[in-house]
Amino acid sequence: MKDVYLHKLSLRDIKPTAxxxxxxxxxxxxxxxxxxxxxxxxxxxxxxxxxxxxxTLFLSHHLIHGVDDGSGSLKYAVCEDCCMCTVEDQHMHFYCEHCHKTYCIRSVHAPSVTLPEGFMQTGINYVIKGICADCAVHKGIDTDD
Structure with a gap:
């Protein structure tokens, strides 16, 4: 399993230290x-x-991305190997209001938006807030409704 971590660091040209x-x-x-x-x-x-x-090093080499989920504390998640943290790579995040955990929902890409002339998009912060599956089970909430 250590090879997975070495591979990820190598892909981003980061020297592996303990x-x-x-x-x-x-x-x-x-x-x-x-x-x-x-x-x-x-x-x-x-x-x-x-x-x-x-x-900071991981961020600068696009090994991780930062997530502003509105909780007041920036969160960090490990990127996929092919991600370069461009606008096209950005995806939805889910913030659980019960346990305060933030999850990457990589299967849902952030929507593209047409901006007025002269504006340039450099990022998207797409966060859905609610109750995560684990908390719903523990609280007895039916998420199929």
Whole structure:
């Protein structure tokens, strides 16, 4: 499995270090967009500045993307191998108002919008808010309605 993490770093021309591999592995294992605080809690022996520097490096090499889900805390998610974080690569995110987790919904691309003349789009923030499947089950909410 370590090869998966090495491959992802290699694709983005990022030198693999033990800390970078640890942070990438942790992000991928969490299977959702994570905040800096989430990583600090999960990696309690890792210095906060090391996590921040690693996230900044990952962002600059398009290994991860940032998600502003409206919670007041930027979240980060690992990109697909073919993603270059262009407008065309952007997808929907889902923010659960119960557990406060944010998920990438890669199967739903962000819609294209025709802007007035002179305007240039550089990004899209497409976030749906509601209750995630896990919380719906635990709260007994029927999501088929």
């Amino acid at each position: 800390m970078r591999l640890l942070i990438l592995r942790t992000m991928m294992e969490m299977r959702r967009a994570v905040s800096m605080a989430d990583l600090e809690e999960k990696l309690d022996t890792v210095d906060k500045s090391t996590i921040f520097r690693t996230l």
